[in-house]
Amino acid sequence: xxxxxxxxxxxxxxxxxxxxxxxxxxxxxxxxxxxxxxxxxxxxxxxxxxxxxxxxxxxxxxxxxxxxxxxxxxxxxxxxxxxxxxxxxxxxxxxxxxxxxxxxxxxxxxxxxxxxxxxxxxxxxxxxxxxxxxxxxxxxxxxxxxxxxxxxxxxxxxxxxxxxxxxxxxxxxxxxxxxxxxxxxxxxxxxxxxxxxxxxxxxxxxxxxxxxxxxxxxxxxxxxxxxxxxxxxxxxxxxxxxxxxxxxxxxxxxxxxxxxxxxxxxxxxxxxxxxxxxxxxxxxxxxxxxxxxxxxxxxxxxxxxxxxxxxxxxxxxxxxxxxxxxxxxxxxxxxxxxxxxxxxxxxxxxxxxxxxxxxxxxxxxxxxxxxxxxxxxxxxxxxxxxxxxxxxxxxxxxxxxxxxxxxxxxxxxxxxxxxxxxxxxxxxxxxxxxxxxxxxxxxxxxx
Ligand SMILES: [Fe+2]
Numbered sequence: 001x002x003x004x005x006x007x008x009x010x011x012x013x014x015x016x017x018x019x020x021x022x023x024x025x026x027x028x029x030x031x032x033x034x035x036x037x038x039x040x041x042x043x044x045x046x047x048x049x050x051x052x053x054x055x056x057x058x059x060x061x062x063x064x065x066x067x068x069x070x071x072x073x074x075x076x077x078x079x080x081x082x083x084x085x086x087x088x089x090x091x092x093x094x095x096x097x098x099x100x101x102x103x104x105x106x107x108x109x110x111x112x113x114x115x116x117x118x119x120x121x122x123x124x125x126x127x128x129x130x131x132x133x134x135x136x137x138x139x140x141x142x143x144x145x146x147x148x149x150x151x152x153x154x155x156x157x158x159x160x161x162x163x164x165x166x167x168x169x170x171x172x173x174x175x176x177x178x179x180x181x182x183x184x185x186x187x188x189x190x191x192x193x194x195x196x197x198x199x200x201x202x203x204x205x206x207x208x209x210x211x212x213x214x215x216x217x218x219x220x221x222x223x224x225x226x227x228x229x230x231x232x233x234x235x236x237x238x239x240x241x242x243x244x245x246x247x248x249x250x251x252x253x254x255x256x257x258x259x260x261x262x263x264x265x266x267x268x269x270x271x272x273x274x275x276x277x278x279x280x281x282x283x284x285x286x287x288x289x290x291x292x293x294x295x296x297x298x299x300x301x302x303x304x305x306x307x308x309x310x311x312x313x314x315x316x317x318x319x320x321x322x323x324x325x326x327x328x329x330x331x332x333x334x335x336x337x338x339x340x341x342x343x344x345x346x347x348x349x350x351x352x353x354x355x356x357x358x359x360x361x362x363x364x365x366x367x368x369x370x371x372x373x374x375x376x377x378x379x380x381x382x383x384x385x386x387x388x389x390x391x392x393x394x395x396x397x398x399x400x401x402x403x404x405x406x407x408x409x410x411x412x413x414x415x416x417x418x419x420x421x422x423x424x425x426x427x428x429x430x431x432x433x434x435x436x437x438x439x440x441x442x443x444x445x446x447x
Contacts, residue, residue, distance in 0.1 A: 009190075011178050012136035013115050017054055019047045022294040024185040025074050027051065028139060031060045035113025039064035039090075040081055041132060041139050042182055045239075046293055048077035049320040052084060062087040064102070064110055066119075068141025068182055069129040070095045071233050072155055073223035075297045075323050079236035092121060095128035099236045104130065120169045124162025125150035131169060133177075138193065141182040144170050146191045149202045150183075153219035154226070159212040163205075171203065224258045224296035232298070239298045241313065242326040245333030248300060252339060259295055260327070262302045263312045265403035270344040272331060274302065282308050283400075289319050297323030305330040307395060350408070354399045358383050 008017045017029040021044045029051055031038035038060040043051055055062055062085035065078045069092070079099050082089045090110070093103040104110075106121040115134070122131045125142040132139040142150035144166055152159045175194025197203055205211045223229070228251075232239060243251070252260065257276035262269055269279050278295060280288050282303070292299065301309040301324060309326040316324055327334060335341050365379030390396040402408065 007189075009178075012134060014112070014134055014137070016137065016178075016180065018180065018189055019044070019050055020184075020187070020189070021046060021074070022290050023074055023296070024183045025071075026180070026182055026184060027077075028180060029054055029060075030112070030117070030134070030137075030139070031058065032112040032115045035115075036060045037063050037112040039066060039110060039112060039117065040078075040087070041066050042068055042071070042141065043077035043081045045075040045077040045080065045297065045322040046320060048081050048084070048322065051077075051081060055085065061085070063112060064088050064090050066090040066110075066130065066132065067095070067097065067100075067233075068131065068139070069126045070097070070155060070230065072126075072226045072230055073296070075229060075239065076233045077322070080238075090119070090130075092128035092130050094123075095126075095234070097234055097236065122165035122169050123158065124152055124160075124165045125157050127156045127158075127161075129165070131165075133169075133173075136176070137178040137180060138170065138173060139180045139182075140170065144179065144196060144200070144203075145181040146179065146184050146186075146188050146196070147200050149200075149215070151220060152215060154222060155230075159215040160208055162215070163208045163211040166203070171197070225256060225298060227254075228298055239323045240325050242306075242310075242328050243300070245327065245329040245337040245339070248327045248334055249337045249339040251300065252334075256300065259298065260300045260302055261292060261295060262331075263308050264303050264331075265350065265400065265408070267350050267403050267408040268304060271350075272335070272341050272343045274331070274334065274339070275342050277302060282312055285312050285315060286319070289316065289321065292316060293321055298325050299323055300325050300327050302327045302334070303330045305332055307393075350399055350403055353402050353408075354396060357398060357402060358387055 008015055013032065013034070015031050015033055017031070019027040021027070025042070025044045027043045027047045028041040029038055030041065036059055038055060040051055040062060043065060062081070065082040065087050067076055067078045067089070078089055081087070082099070088102050089097070089100045090102045090104060091097050091100045104119040108119045110117045110119060118133045120131050120133065122129050122143050129141060129143060131141055131143055143162065149162060149166065151157065152162050170193070173193045175192060175197065177193040179191040179193060179196060202211070205214065252274060257274055260274055260277035261280050262273060262277045263280060263282040263285065265281055266279070273279070280292060285292065301312050303309040306326055306328050309330065313324045313326050329336070331341065361383045362380045365376050365383065368376035369380070386398060390398070
């Protein structure tokens with residue numbers, strides 16, 4: 001699964017282009033093909049490039065960018081997308097987002113040509129939550145999800161208010177209305193109100209107190225980096241491209257290791273690493289780009305000294321991945337700043353292997369040059385020049401080559417377990433409360 005555009009659909013007079021993110025977030029472009037006017041809903045920062053390319057391909061002009069609520073689990077791309085296309089940002093005033101020009105009241109209407117989209121205030125997941133209703137589709141953000149409802153345990157959320165919002169705005173809609181949620185953690189793209197009425201266990205709870213009790217009984221853990229994300233999403237600022245080692249130490253201490261990925265070689269990681277950081281060697285970052293997208297932003301990139309991390313950042317940014325920050329000074333700086341690292345079993349370091357290999361080649365070159373032919377002195381000169389280049393640029397081709405030798409290869413998971421495992425894409429830590437409290441019970445008590 002990639003941060004890609006799902007198949008578009010014609011829903012009534014409007015065209016809907018959904019974009020899925022490996023974290024389970026869903027963004028939408030909704031356009032009127034007649035007027036060629038469009039609005040974007042909940043653009044993920046990683047999806048801004050894809051949304052922009054779709055707008056340009058279709059020749060649509062972007063009128064509005066709507067954040068249905070203050071996102072706590074991913075960086076919003078609303079400010080960036082709206083700035084790029086001179087569109088009006090829309091959000092509820094309770095969100096207090098900087099740069100928002102339109103604060104709709106309950107029942108306000110947005111226009112795309114002759115088409116209308118009604119905005120309703122639907123608090124519960126957060127106090128500032130909006131849902132958008134076209135004549136044929138509901139963009140529910142994090143209220144009603146497919147087979148689930150949103151969690152309400154942070155940011156002033158309220159389970160009783162969510163019950164009220166669902167029953168005031170959503171439950172009475174026509175069965176044929178297509179449901180486009182703000183999240184889905186199982187790769188589903190849409191549902192219908194009728195299907196949810198028939199199958200969603202949360203819609204079967206008719207008693208407000210029972211709904212409240214079930215939803216608040218067993219709250220999932222908080223999203224990773226929630227405080228950072230709230231600040232970024234409220235202030236609309238960019239994520240820093242690099243941070244100092246001291247700042248990185250603070251972030252990791254606060255639980256941010258889940259967002260660190262280490263682009264060094266396996267042998268370097270085995271020697272010393274940050275517990276919980278994910279290992280994605282530099283030469284594998286393109287092939288494993290989706291895995292990196294699934295790491296909660298802001299993502300910290302780590303190498304030995306910062307050089308390879310910057311190369312990785314630039315490469316990943318060219319693939320449309322945003323929210324990447326280089327850890328200045330790499331693991332050397334991190335350890336020097338007091339960061340806690342874990343060291344592996346003593347073994348011959350990569351640097352020592354390079355010294356032995358380079359020295360050996362110089363000796364062999366000199367011996368062959370003396371015994372066989374002077375041209376072999378060139379081998380020694382070549383190795384010497386390579387070492388000088390490595391010293392100046394802090395990149396060592398010989399080291400990278402030696403790191404690929406069989407004795408230096410080991411399964412990445414054995415030296416650095418993937419941070420969070422499936423947690424980055426699972427409901428826990430996201431915005432959904434996929435099942436009522438009661439452990440594995442898929443349906444609520446009394447349903
Ligand atoms: Fe949310």
